[in-house]
Amino acid sequence: xxxxxxxxxxxxxxxxxxxxxxxxxxxxxxxxxxxxxxxxxxxxxxxxxxxxxxxxxxxxxxxxxxxxxxxxxxxxxxxxxxxxxxxxxxxxxxxxxxxxxxxxxxxxxxxxxxxxxxxxxxxxxxxxxxxxxxxxxxxxxxxxxxxxxxxxxxxxxxxxxxxxxxxxxxxxxxxxxxxxxxxxxxxxxxxxxxxxxxxxxxxxxxxxxxxxxxxxxxxxxxxxxxxxxxxxxxxxxxxxxx
Amino acid sequence: xxxxxxxxxxxxxxxxxxxxxxxxxxxxxxxxxxxxxxxxxxxxxxxxxxxxxxxxxxxxxxxxxxxxxxxxxxxxxxxxxxxxxxxxxxxxxxxxxxxxxxxxxxxxxxxxxxxxxxxxxxxxxxxxxxxxxxxxxxxxxxxxxxxxxxxxxxxxxxxxxxxxxxxxxxxxxxxxxxxxxxxxxxxxxxxxxxxxxxxxxxxxxxxxxxxxxxxxxxxxxxxxxxxxxxxxxxxxxxxxxx
DNA sequence: CGTAACTTTGACCTAAGTCAAGGCGCGTGG
DNA sequence: CCACGCGCCTTGACTTAGGTCAAAGTTACG
Numbered sequence: 051x052x053x054x055x056x057x058x059x060x061x062x063x064x065x066x067x068x069x070x071x072x073x074x075x076x077x078x079x080x081x082x083x084x085x086x087x088x089x090x091x092x093x094x095x096x097x098x099x100x101x102x103x104x105x106x107x108x109x110x111x112x113x114x115x116x117x118x119x120x121x122x123x124x125x126x127x128x129x130x131x132x133x134x135x136x137x138x139x140x141x142x143x144x145x146x147x148x149x150x151x152x153x154x155x156x157x158x159x160x161x162x163x164x165x166x167x168x169x170x171x172x173x174x175x176x177x178x179x180x181x182x183x184x185x186x187x188x189x190x191x192x193x194x195x196x197x198x199x200x201x202x203x204x205x206x207x208x209x210x211x212x213x214x215x216x217x218x219x220x221x222x223x224x225x226x227x228x229x230x231x232x233x234x235x236x237x238x239x240x241x242x243x244x245x246x247x248x249x250x251x252x253x254x255x256x257x258x259x260x261x262x263x264x265x266x267x268x269x270x271x272x273x274x275x276x277x278x279x280x281x282x283x284x285x286x287x288x289x290x291x292x
Numbered sequence: 293x294x295x296x297x298x299x300x301x302x303x304x305x306x307x308x309x310x311x312x313x314x315x316x317x318x319x320x321x322x323x324x325x326x327x328x329x330x331x332x333x334x335x336x337x338x339x340x341x342x343x344x345x346x347x348x349x350x351x352x353x354x355x356x357x358x359x360x361x362x363x364x365x366x367x368x369x370x371x372x373x374x375x376x377x378x379x380x381x382x383x384x385x386x387x388x389x390x391x392x393x394x395x396x397x398x399x400x401x402x403x404x405x406x407x408x409x410x411x412x413x414x415x416x417x418x419x420x421x422x423x424x425x426x427x428x429x430x431x432x433x434x435x436x437x438x439x440x441x442x443x444x445x446x447x448x449x450x451x452x453x454x455x456x457x458x459x460x461x462x463x464x465x466x467x468x469x470x471x472x473x474x475x476x477x478x479x480x481x482x483x484x485x486x487x488x489x490x491x492x493x494x495x496x497x498x499x500x501x502x503x504x505x506x507x508x509x510x511x512x513x514x515x516x517x518x519x520x521x522x523x524x525x526x527x528x529x530x531x532x533x534x
Numbered sequence: 535c536g537t538a539a540c541t542t543t544g545a546c547c548t549a550a551g552t553c554a555a556g557g558c559g560c561g562t563g564g
Numbered sequence: 565c566c567a568c569g570c571g572c573c574t575t576g577a578c579t580t581a582g583g584t585c586a587a588a589g590t591t592a593c594g
Contacts, residue, residue, distance in 0.1 A: 113432075115432060115433070115436045117436060117440050117441070117522060117523070118522045118523045119522060121440040122440075123432075123435060123436035123439045123440050125432045125435060125436075136425050136428075137425050137428070137429055140418070140421060140422045140425045141422065141425065141426065141429075141529075145428075145429035145432055145433070146429075146432055165414075165418070168414040168415075168417055168418045168421075169414045172407075172410040172411045172414070172417065173410075175410055175414065175417050175418070175421070176382070176407070176410045176417075178421060179382060179410075179417070179420060179421040179424055180382045180383065182421055182424035182425050182428055183378050183379050183382045183383065183424050184383065185428050186378075186379070186387075186424055186427050186428045186431060187379055187383075187387035187388075189428060189431035189432060189435060190355075190357060190365075190367045190387055190388055190431060191357070191387070192435055193365060193367060193431060193434055193435050193438060194357045194359060194365035194367075196435060196438050196439045196483065197365045197438045197480075197481075197482070197483030198359050198363040198364075198365050198483060199359070200581075200582095201581075201582070232539090232540065232541090233540075233541070234540085238439075239439075240439070241438065241439030241440060242582075242583090243582070243583050243584075244540095244541090245542090245543090245582090245583075245584075245585090246581085246582050246583070248541065248542060248543085249542085249543085249582095250582095252542080252543090263541095264591090280359060280360045280361060281359070281360045287383075442549075442550095443549075443550070474571090474572065474573090475572080475573070476572085484550075484551090485550070485551050485552075486572095486573090487550090487551075487552075487553090487574090487575090488549085488550050488551070490573065490574060490575085491550095491574085491575080492550095494574080494575090505573095535594105536593100536594095537592105537593090537594095538591105538592095538593090538594105539590105539591090539592090539593105540589100540590080540591080540592100541588105541589075541590070541591095542587105542588080542589070542590090543586105543587090543588080543589090544585105544586090544587090544588105545584105545585085545586090546583105546584085546585085546586105547582105547583080547584075547585095548580100548581105548582090548583075548584090549580100549581095549582090549583085550579105550580090550581085550582095551578105551579080551580070551581085552577105552578085552579070552580090553576105553577085553578080553579095554575105554576090554577090554578105555574105555575090555576090556573105556574080556575080556576105557572100557573080557574070557575095558571105558572085558573080558574095559570105559571095559572090559573105560569100560570090560571090561568105561569095561570090562567105562568090562569090562570105563566105563567095563568095564565105564566095564567090564568105
């Protein structure tokens with residue numbers, strides 16, 4: 051049975067902006083249902099359209115692009131609260147694919163209702179644009195990371211970013227958060243080979259900075275890691291939830 | 293004397309979507325003036341806010357980020373028709389800097405009018421979001437390029453993208469377009485060293501694929517170059533102009 | 535208990551980086 | 565009118581971060 055927006059567990063988190071009663075009512079109408087998918091499910095396919103848009107409620111996934119020669123670029127990791135399918139909603143062609151890494155529960159919206167939102171909920175439309183601009187900002191930072199940082203800096207940067215997001219979402223307890231990805235996923239996100247990623251992670255482990263085994267990430271000193279990364283945001287600002 | 297929106301030379305280009313009379317009137321009100329800056333002028337500064345937003349009318353520039361150790365990542369090249377300052381408009385902090393490479397003429401808007409746009413011009417707000425989503429898509433592709441492609445593929449990809457944009461803007465005549473950047477700018481955009489960029493460009497020159505001297509780029513066979521890049525969009529779709 | 539999907543480690547290789555020296559065009563000032 | 569300084573491009577010699585290959589550990593699971 052689908053949760054009502056007003057009971058949405060994410061809404062309670064302090065990292066998300068508050069809803070007005072009106073917005074809440076609109077979101078409830080906008081939401082057409084809930085979807086649970088198994089790990090490994092393809093949610094969106096690069097180059098194709100989708101009649102549905104999602105917000106991740108539970109579980110994690112990856113956005114990625116596949117290049118001709120078979121290589122894969124992970125564009126971002128999807129955590130609860132992330133909006134999926136903006137491109138399919140506006141243009142009608144996704145520029146990347148989305149896959150569930152764990153079992154995921156998603157909030158489902160109708161692409162066709164998006165225009166209504168722009169027409170009647172300018173505040174929500176503004177939030178959507180904010181989200182797009184923020185994601186653009188993030189990708190710029192990722193680009194700078196892959197383009198300019200060394201392997202150890204890249205990995206430190208990525209772990210800091212993920213851990214900070216986890217903290218905001220209340221996923222961190224005892225300096226640990228669940229991180230169900232494979233090293234290959236991280237490697238593909240940072241433009242590194244699996245082997246080198248593994249060896250670099252080992253260095254960070256030796257230095258007692260991070261531990262990542264059995265799907266759990268542990269970071270002892272986030273600031274030290276951020277310093278090693280050569281600067282990385284450790285406190286994401288309050289953001290809208292759609 | 294500032295051009296009126298209805299006489300805007302960009303509007304006539306077929307790569308931009310048509311305006312309704314109403315939209316045209318709104319844009320005219322939205323526009324607060326015109327600005328011409330010399331080459332080398334800093335238009336936006338990473339981390340700071342800006343009361344003004346721009347659309348490039350003439351000239352070229354770069355968006356870039358500066359990392360702690362002094363390295364620079366060029367995030368995109370700015371060509372006529374590009375909107376500048378979306379992030380400053382929505383969040384109020386730019387996530388990258390913008391610098392004019394040549395003398396530029398810009399259309400100036402007030403950041404504070406942006407909300408009016410969402411309130412009363414949903415169609416224009418939608419276009420703005422489309423722009424943000426498109427830029428996000430582009431950055432994803434750039435990330436994949438820097439993360440997964442070899443030097444020669446990266447350069448081929450970048451030149452194809454730039455040349456295609458130039459074609460859409462009518463900057464190409466006789467297979468040539470003005471490209472006033474330094475090799476260092478291209479290197480910084482692709483995560484390569486200046487020296488390696490130079491040597492790789494030399495290879496493309498030897499192969500008779502591209503010529504780039506004296507601020508002019510010549511591409512003989514765009515499709516061959518795109519193939520070498522391992523796939524790159526050669527025909528950008530129609531886009532809104534703001 | 536076998537097998538499949540990940541991680542780890544070691545040995546070796548190469549694409550790209552760094553360093554350094556010239557070249558070339560252009561503006562400025564003696 | 566020439567020279568010198570500056571910004572940018574070019575080239576060669578050498579170094580290195582990170583890639584590739586290959587094999588062996590580890591879980592987790594049917």
